[in-house]
Every structure is written in structure tokens, then in C-alpha cells.
Amino acid sequence: MPELPEVETVKNALAPHLEGQFIKSISFYTERLRQFLDVDLFNKAFSGKQITRLKRRSKYLIFEFDHQKWILSHLGMTGSWRLCPAREERKKHEHISILLEDGKDLRYCDPRRFGEFRIISAPTNRDNDPQALAHLGPEPFDEAYSQAYLWNLSRNKTKPVKNFIMDPKTVCGIGNIYASETLFRCGVSPLRKAQKLKKKDCLNLVVESQKVLKSAIAAGGTTIIDFQAPDGSEGWFHQELNVYGRTGEKCHVCDKLIKRVVQAGRSSFYCPGCQK
Ligand SMILES: [Zn+2]
Incomplete structure (x- = not known):
């Protein structure tokens, strides 16, 4: 199961390629991960929108945007993200494709499908936790963890x-x-x-x-x-x-x-x- 260091590694690898990028479209190749995936809802909220920041909190990846909706991703037991050219053939278990304006495709693969990919409300103060993550204790490198x-x-x-x-x-x-x-x-x-x-x-x-x-x-x-x-x-x-x-x-x-x-x-x- 991916733990904090693995999620931090994913975040560090992807952030430079995603931050500032515009999303062209989002496609799903499964009906659900942990939650039902509504392709219309996602495209309405995020097509044409710019990813302002990719952040990690606990074992979650947060795709931040300049509006009221963000995306929360959790890798579950077997999830992974990779970036590839859009023309590349989709591999088995790649359930999500996020087409970016620069022609790259962000793919989510998850054989066991315990991962999460869902829309959450952005917090009013962008440095605070979104409500969806308010239950979490401090990060291990926070001063609060003493x-x-x-x-x-x-x-x-x-x-x-x-x-x-x-x-x-x-x-x-x-x-x-x-x-x-x-x-x-x-x-x-x-x-x-x-x-x-x-x-x-x-x-x-x-x-x-x-x-x-x-x-x-x-x-x-x-x-x-x-x-x-x-x-x-x-x-x-x-x-x-x-x-x-x-x-x-x-x-x-x-x-x-x-x-x-x-x-x-x-x-x-x-x-x-x-x-x-
Ligand atoms: Zn010993």
C-alpha cells in the first residue's frame, strides 16, 4: 500500500509537470473507484481549468484550482499515476485519463480499484485543510508533532x-x-x-x-x-x-x-x- 513517502515521491515527480497546466478533458474507463465517477460532473468543473498546485496532505494528493472545487486523489491499495504522451495506448487497469493542453496525458492505474478520485470544496483560506480532510492530525514534519x-x-x-x-x-x-x-x-x-x-x-x-x-x-x-x-x-x-x-x-x-x-x-x- 502506498504510504506517505511514496505519495510524497509521486507529488514531487508530478508537480513540476502539472502546476500551471490547463486540463483539456477528463475520461473515465471504469464506473467507479471507491466512489462513483461522474464524467460530466468532472468535465463541467475542470475542463479548461488550470491546475494551480499539486499538494500532498497525509496520503492524499490534492489537485488545487483557482476556483471553489478541487480534486482529492488517494491511491488506495494499488493506485499509481503516470504521465505519458496522449497517443500512447492505454494499459490494462488505467481507469482515469486527464488530457493536458501540452499533449500529455495523466493516467491513473489501479488494479484493485480501492483508490479515491473525487471533487471536494476548496477551503476559504487556501492554506488551511479542505473540510474533507479536517479530521487529520498534524503532518510528521509539522512543529505541532512534538x-x-x-x-x-x-x-x-x-x-x-x-x-x-x-x-x-x-x-x-x-x-x-x-x-x-x-x-x-x-x-x-x-x-x-x-x-x-x-x-x-x-x-x-x-x-x-x-x-x-x-x-x-x-x-x-x-x-x-x-x-x-x-x-x-x-x-x-x-x-x-x-x-x-x-x-x-x-x-x-x-x-x-x-x-x-x-x-x-x-x-x-x-x-x-x-x-x-
Ligand atoms: Zn535486538
């Missing part, structure tokens, strides 16, 4: 710390891989209750999650999640993984064997020697 913030928020939370830091209401974009890797670096077991975090743990969580995400963004995301950047290159973050996907292998630090548990339906990986 030791004090995590400490206060975790005091009455009895859920495991892994689920706590993966909750987008706590902080956005710490997906499954990054949560396991961050907790390893902090020496915190994914099973520990969030309210049992010490102040020092909260600081470590902020610092280490930022480091993990930064190196993943620099590497262009991980490949184990079936992700390809829009230029076709593959990320190589998987080479740096300490616990994720390493069940039964030796810990790089203490030689104990890495364990796997399932939490909230997702696999967690940890070292019973290094993480308490």
Missing part, C-alpha cells in the same frame, strides 16, 4: 503504541512499515500501551519517525509494497529495514530472532530483545 503533543495525547490511551502512532488522528502518514521500523529504533515494543510511554519515548518517537520517513522519501519509497515512482524507477528503502518482513531472522543488534504479531489486522515486527 514530544509534548504525543505525551499529552497518549496519557489516557490504552491501545497499543503501534496502533496509536498509526492513527492518522495522532499524526499522518506513519504507515505499517514505518511504524515497525520507528518502534525498533526507539526500543519500544509495539505491544506496549500508549499511556505507558515515557516522556523520553515520546521525544524518540518524534525524532526517529521523522528520520525513517525522511530516508524513505530520499530513497523514493519502498519496493516491497509494489510501488513504482512515476518515472518507473524503484525505491530502495527496503535495504535498510531492521525488523519489517524479517520474521525469524536475527536482529542486527542483539542476534535475537525477530517476531511477528498481528495488531488491528496488520502485521507488526519487533525484536523481543531490543524492544520493551
Whole structure:
């Protein structure tokens, strides 16, 4: 599943090609992704309109325009965007085509079709979140995501710390891989209750999650999640993984064997020697 670093990579690759471009037309080759796709509604709102900015918030891509309607895109489990010449033949599972005025075509491919592509209302103040995303907590690189913030928020939370830091209401974009890797670096077991975090743990969580995400963004995301950047290159973050996907292998630090548990339906990986 594409996580924050993958979506950031997509945004960084596409933004220079899209910002300032005018949309000629939008076509759909499926009736629905997560929502029903109304081709007339989209063309009425966006044909002839200029994309002013492509932004990432959490795992969403936001296509901003100079009027009251914006587009929200979420890659779901298997979604990807790519830019190609308009004459290029459409590939299997390419469900959306956005024809641009410069003759390029922005294509959305999504074999499992869990992605989102929908019209949202722009906020009155363009630097604020649109209403559709008002439920999200801070971005991992915001000042608001701090030791004090995590400490206060975790005091009455009895859920495991892994689920706590993966909750987008706590902080956005710490997906499954990054949560396991961050907790390893902090020496915190994914099973520990969030309210049992010490102040020092909260600081470590902020610092280490930022480091993990930064190196993943620099590497262009991980490949184990079936992700390809829009230029076709593959990320190589998987080479740096300490616990994720390493069940039964030796810990790089203490030689104990890495364990796997399932939490909230997702696999967690940890070292019973290094993480308490
Ligand atoms: Zn260990």
C-alpha cells in the first residue's frame, strides 16, 4: 500500500509537470473507484481549468484550482499515476485519463480499484485543510508533532503504541512499515500501551519517525509494497529495514530472532530483545 513517502515521491515527480497546466478533458474507463465517477460532473468543473498546485496532505494528493472545487486523489491499495504522451495506448487497469493542453496525458492505474478520485470544496483560506480532510492530525514534519503533543495525547490511551502512532488522528502518514521500523529504533515494543510511554519515548518517537520517513522519501519509497515512482524507477528503502518482513531472522543488534504479531489486522515486527 502506498504510504506517505511514496505519495510524497509521486507529488514531487508530478508537480513540476502539472502546476500551471490547463486540463483539456477528463475520461473515465471504469464506473467507479471507491466512489462513483461522474464524467460530466468532472468535465463541467475542470475542463479548461488550470491546475494551480499539486499538494500532498497525509496520503492524499490534492489537485488545487483557482476556483471553489478541487480534486482529492488517494491511491488506495494499488493506485499509481503516470504521465505519458496522449497517443500512447492505454494499459490494462488505467481507469482515469486527464488530457493536458501540452499533449500529455495523466493516467491513473489501479488494479484493485480501492483508490479515491473525487471533487471536494476548496477551503476559504487556501492554506488551511479542505473540510474533507479536517479530521487529520498534524503532518510528521509539522512543529505541532512534538514530544509534548504525543505525551499529552497518549496519557489516557490504552491501545497499543503501534496502533496509536498509526492513527492518522495522532499524526499522518506513519504507515505499517514505518511504524515497525520507528518502534525498533526507539526500543519500544509495539505491544506496549500508549499511556505507558515515557516522556523520553515520546521525544524518540518524534525524532526517529521523522528520520525513517525522511530516508524513505530520499530513497523514493519502498519496493516491497509494489510501488513504482512515476518515472518507473524503484525505491530502495527496503535495504535498510531492521525488523519489517524479517520474521525469524536475527536482529542486527542483539542476534535475537525477530517476531511477528498481528495488531488491528496488520502485521507488526519487533525484536523481543531490543524492544520493551
Ligand atoms: Zn535486538
